Amino acid sequence: xxxxxxxxxxxxxxVYRKSVRExxxxxxxxxxxxxxxxxxxxxxxxxxxxxPSVNWFKGAKxxxxxxxxxxxxxxxxxxxxxxFEPNNPDEPSEHITYSELYKRVNKFxxxxxxxxxxxxxxxxxxxxxxPELAIATLACARIGAIHSVVFAGFSATALATRxxxxxxxxxxxxxGSFRGSKAIDLKGIVDEALDSCPNVTTVLVAxxxxxxxxxxxxxxxxxxxxxxxxSNECPAEIMDAEDPLxxxxxxxxxxxxxxxxxxxxxxxxxxxxxxxxxxxxxxxxVYWCTADIGWITGHSYIVYGPLANGATTVLFEGVPxxxxxxxxxxxxxxxxxxxxxxxPTAIRALAKQGTELVDKYDLSSLKVLGSVGEPINEEAWxxxxxxxxxxxxxxxxxxxxxxxxxxMITPIPFVTPTKPTYATLPFIGVQxxxxxxxxNELKGNQVSGRLCIKFPWPSMARTIWxxxxxxxETYFSAYENKYFTxxxxxxxxxxxxxxxxxxxxxxxxxxxxxxxxxxxDAINEHPAVSESAIVGFPHDIKGSALYGYIxxxxxxxxxxxxxxxxxxxxxxxxxxxxxxxxxxxxxxEGLPKTRSGKIMRRILRKIAxxxxxxxxxxxTLLNPxxxxxxxxxxx
Ligand code: WT7
Numbered sequence: 001x002x003x004x005x006x007x008x009x010x011x012x013x014x015v016y017r018k019s020v021r022e023x024x025x026x027x028x029x030x031x032x033x034x035x036x037x038x039x040x041x042x043x044x045x046x047x048x049x050x051x052p053s054v055n056w057f058k059g060a061k062x063x064x065x066x067x068x069x070x071x072x073x074x075x076x077x078x079x080x081x082x083x084f085e086p087n088n089p090d091e092p093s094e095h096i097t098y099s100e101l102y103k104r105v106n107k108f109x110x111x112x113x114x115x116x117x118x119x120x121x122x123x124x125x126x127x128x129x130x131p132e133l134a135i136a137t138l139a140c141a142r143i144g145a146i147h148s149v150v151f152a153g154f155s156a157t158a159l160a161t162r163x164x165x166x167x168x169x170x171x172x173x174x175x176g177s178f179r180g181s182k183a184i185d186l187k188g189i190v191d192e193a194l195d196s197c198p199n200v201t202t203v204l205v206a207x208x209x210x211x212x213x214x215x216x217x218x219x220x221x222x223x224x225x226x227x228x229x230x231s232n233e234c235p236a237e238i239m240d241a242e243d244p245l246x247x248x249x250x251x252x253x254x255x256x257x258x259x260x261x262x263x264x265x266x267x268x269x270x271x272x273x274x275x276x277x278x279x280x281x282x283x284x285x286v287y288w289c290t291a292d293i294g295w296i297t298g299h300s301y302i303v304y305g306p307l308a309n310g311a312t313t314v315l316f317e318g319v320p321x322x323x324x325x326x327x328x329x330x331x332x333x334x335x336x337x338x339x340x341x342x343x344p345t346a347i348r349a350l351a352k353q354g355t356e357l358v359d360k361y362d363l364s365s366l367k368v369l370g371s372v373g374e375p376i377n378e379e380a381w382x383x384x385x386x387x388x389x390x391x392x393x394x395x396x397x398x399x400x401x402x403x404x405x406x407x408m409i410t411p412i413p414f415v416t417p418t419k420p421t422y423a424t425l426p427f428i429g430v431q432x433x434x435x436x437x438x439x440n441e442l443k444g445n446q447v448s449g450r451l452c453i454k455f456p457w458p459s460m461a462r463t464i465w466x467x468x469x470x471x472x473e474t475y476f477s478a479y480e481n482k483y484f485t486x487x488x489x490x491x492x493x494x495x496x497x498x499x500x501x502x503x504x505x506x507x508x509x510x511x512x513x514x515x516x517x518x519x520x521d522a523i524n525e526h527p528a529v530s531e532s533a534i535v536g537f538p539h540d541i542k543g544s545a546l547y548g549y550i551x552x553x554x555x556x557x558x559x560x561x562x563x564x565x566x567x568x569x570x571x572x573x574x575x576x577x578x579x580x581x582x583x584x585x586x587x588x589e590g591l592p593k594t595r596s597g598k599i600m601r602r603i604l605r606k607i608a609x610x611x612x613x614x615x616x617x618x619x620t621l622l623n624p625x626x627x628x629x630x631x632x633x634x635x
Contacts, residue, residue, distance in 0.1 A: 003029050006277050006428070012415050019429040020455075026429065027056070027458060031269050035308075036071045037062045038238050041265075047456045049483065052476045055242050056266030056458045063236035064245060064268045065142045068307035069105060070236070072098045080312045083286065084131050085331055087178035087318035093335070096131060098310070101138075104131075104227075108139035109234040111226045115202050117170055119144030119237050122247065124168040124200075126159060126190060128152045128177030129317045132206045132223070133293050134303050136172045141245060144237035148247040148259070151294025152177055152184075154577045156192035158257075163197045166247050166259050166465050170202045172223075176209035180322035187213040194219075241265025247465050248296055250402040251506060251515035252474060259465030260402050266458030267300075268308060270406045274427060275305030278396055278410050279368050285338035288314035289370075290328070290346065296402040297372055300459075301341060305406070320346050326357030329388075333361040340388075341370035341398075343511040344380050348541045351383040358387055368413045369395045373511030374543045375499050381420040399423035399499050401485065402513070403475065405459030408432070409497050424496045431455040434491060435479050448490035450503055452482040505601065507536035507544050512579050516601075519546070519582075522575035523568055528552050533591050533599045534582070537608035545583035547608035549591055549630065561587060584608070584635045590626035592618065603627060607634050 003026065006012050019026040024044040031037075031044075042059030072079070077099040084094040096104070117123060123145050127133040133149070140147040150162050163171065173190045176183050187205060191214060194200055203220045205213070215222075239245075245264045249257040281287060287306055291297035293315075306313035314335060320328050328350065332340060350358075369389050376384075376397055385395055394413035400406060408430050409423040416425050426432050434442040434449035442449045460483070464471040478484040488500040502508065505516040516534040523532040530551045536544035550568070569581045592600040606615055612631050618624045 002033065004033050004273065004276065006412060006415055009415055012412060012425075012428075016426070016428050020431060023429060023455065027269065030273055031057060031265075034272065035062070035269065036067050041241060045456065049456075049476050049481045052472055054456045054460060054462055056263075056456070057241035057269075060241040060265050061238050062241065062265060062268070063142065063239055064264055064304065064308075065105060065138050066236050067268055067272075068138065068304060069098060069102050072310040073102060076310045079310065081307060082131060082134055083312055083314045083335060085314060085316045085318075085335070087180070087322065089323060089327070089330065094131065101135070103232045104135050105138045105142055106232050106234040107227045107230040108135050109142040110230040111204070111223070112139055112143055112145060112170070113234070114226070114230070115170065115204070115221075117143065117145045119239075121145045121170070122166045122168040123147055124159075124163050124166075124171045125149040126152055126171060126173045126186065127206060128174060128179075128186065128208065129292055129315055130174065130206070130208055131315065132172075132174065134315060137246075137293065137299075137303055142234055142236055144239050144243065146244045146246055148249070149294050149299070150249070151292055152186055153292075153294070153579060155574055156189045157575045158577055159189065160193040160196045161256060162249050162259070163193065163200060165249075165256065167199055168197075169199055170204065171200055172204045172206070174206040174208045175213045176211045178209060178317060180319045183209045183211065185211065185213070187211075191216070239264050242462070244462075246299065248299060248402055250296075251513050251518065255470075255517060257515075257518070258467075258470065258474070260461040261463045261465050262405050262459065263462050266460075267405050268304065270429075270457060270459035271300040271305035272308035274406045275301060275311070276309050277412050277415075278398060278407050278427070279339040279341075279370070280413050280415075281306075281309055281311055281339065283310075285367070286312045286314065286335050286365075287339040287341075288316070288331070288335070288337045289341040290316060290320070291341070291343070291372070296405065297341075300406055320350060324357065325350060325353040326360055329358050329361040329363060332363050332366060336365040338365055339368045339370065340366055341372065343373040344371055344376040345374070345510040345542055347371070347376070347380045347384050348543075351380060351387070352541065355387055363388060363390070366393045369393050371395060371397045372400070374508040375501060376421060378420055385420075394418050397421070397423045399487075399497070403461045404457070405461060406457075408453070408457070409499075419492075419496055422492070422496045422498045426497070429457050432489075432497065433482070434489060435482070439479055445491050445493050445495050448488065448500065450478075451485045451487045451489040451497075451499070452479050453485065454482055507534070507546060509536070509544055509546060509579065510542045514546070514576075514580055518576060519548075519572060519580050522572045522580075523548065523550060525575070526564075526568055526571055528554070528564060529568070531591060531599075533601055533604055535601050535605040535608050537584075537605070539583065546580070547584045547586070547604075547635075548582040549586050549588050549604055551588055551591060586630070586633060586635050588626065588630050588633065590623050590629075592624070592627050592630070593622045595620070595622050597622070604630070607631055610634075
């Protein structure tokens with residue numbers, strides 16, 4: 001029996017049991033069976049959740065790009081590695097074979113070196129979904145530079161915060177980006193960000209839109225001429241298994257974004273292994289994940305996981321609604337997609353369009369459908385299953401996080417059963433548990449509580465860049481010896497997990513993880529604002545949307561409130577990005593507070609969701625009188 005590919009239910013149980021009883025033997029066998037190591041490990045796992053410190057494959061040497069590219073050259077040199085589908089459907093798609101990818105990554109790696117980037121340096125990648133994004137990422141990994149990809153929809157301020165937090169000395173970007181019918185001036189955003197990033201010495205600029213852009217003398221360089229002159233060969237830097245591979249920022253409930261640090265060996269093994277099994281990928285399949293590489297989903301399941309399996313992975317530049325809402329299905333037909341991985345928010349938006357634009361296309365190539373980023377509601381699940389999957393393609397509802405690096409709870413299609421709205425069973429090697437608020441583990445089935453993980457898995461983040469204490473406090477302090485996910489979950493009568501949502505102040509809007517604190521900070525910068533509280537409320541398409549309660553400074557505030565709302569959303573857009581804009585803004589004279597002055601978001605959340613019948617006891621509040629007014633004026 002191969003541990004690497006699980007094909008039957010019996011095997012799942014057998015392998016799962018082994019992965020829990022003898023995790024070191026299990027992961028050692030997987031690592032040995034399928035990867036290219038320059039040197040094997042001294043120990044498989046050393047860990048201590050108290051510190052916390054986790055080491056997988058300590059002492060091993062490797063380069064992840066040799067695993068993702070070089071080793072496929074003899075057997076898959078002419079196979080398409082990356083299939084680029086442009087925003088404009090009339091523009092030809094581009095098939096980048098493994099041999100071409102090898103050359104392009106090596107050239108790019110040489111350009112990085114020639115521009116002073118060395119092992120351990122941080123490089124910020126702020127590039128739209130074009131091949132250069134994946135290639136730049138891999139080029140960093142080739143030379144051991146730590147990439148920090150920032151989603152190219154973030155604002156200049158958000159970009160600057162991320163560049164400075166990890167002290168990047170280089171930024172890679174493009175002249176602009178295409179999103180549907182719009183062209184966005186990315187370079188302008190970078191220029192604005194760099195006004196407050198004194199340590200960035202070089203900006204490499206890829207050409208995409210052809211827009212005329214400002215190029216700062218001595219700092220900004222066009223990428224293409226450098227690539228044209230660079231050598232096709234760049235020896236891979238030999239990395240330790242625990243050397244950082246990348247930093248990826250995610251929002252927390254408070255404070256600035258957290259730079260989650262992922263390391264090399266364990267991340268590679270786990271993302272490759274989950275990709276193979278969760279998608280049941282076989283050699284000639286064409287796989288498409290619609291996420292952006294700017295999120296963890298794209299890192300693990302557009303770039304590293306698929307390429308480590310020698311897969312063909314589609315990279316789509318555009319949006320689901322351009323030129324019309326049939327675009328996804330047109331692409332499925334055009335490239336005969338076998339595995340399709342998207343977010344519930346996209347599914348809901350597309351379901352709303354009816355079936356006409358689905359029926360136009362041949363979707364018979366589809367074998368597996370995936371969902372990620374937020375709970376998928378019953379209706380969306382059934383639409384996906386019936387209308388897209390024609391009842392023959394299992395849906396894997398994959399629960400995981402930026403912090404976990406790879407999928408944690410998910411069905412394995414054709415192997416384990418699915419159940420609507422359930423992420424179902426833990427993946428091999430994952431040991432979830434549910435805890436009550438007093439810190440007791442809830443045993444048995446039919447329980448609900450806070451979702452924790454009891455044992456390390458290879459792709460977990462090792463720290464927060466520059467702030468190990470925060471890493472410890474956020475994930476390892478709520479429950480002793482356990483990783484706390486921040487999510488609530490229930491376990492049904494047969495042991496399947498259903499994720500019920502965040503239990504902290506993080507709100508998932510259209511699959512984007514947004515912390516309330518940074519949004520409130522942005523709002524509070526407005527001179528008319530005294531204080532604010534953001535909560536989530538249910539939304540048809542976005543899953544959750546943002547509801548802001550805002551108190552203004554002057555009682556005699558005479559400004560037109562519609563203008564004020566616009567200004568506040570503009571501020572949020574500038575500071576964070578358009579994804580964080582508020583759907584509803586209610587001005588209120590006071591916000592409900594505890595006696596210690598903490599805003600009671602729980603009450604505001606219920607009002608925003610129209611659950612005003614069970615607000616709970618408000619009598620202990622500092623200012624209970626404001627609650628009724630807020631209810632009366634709710635939007
Ligand atoms: C949070 C993590 C996983 C990569 C994309 C998001 C929510 C994620 C599911 C799911 C219910 C889900 C959780 C989690 N989430 N997948 N299948 N069912 N909730 O990564 O931005 O780090 O967000 O997304 O609340 O904690 P992220």
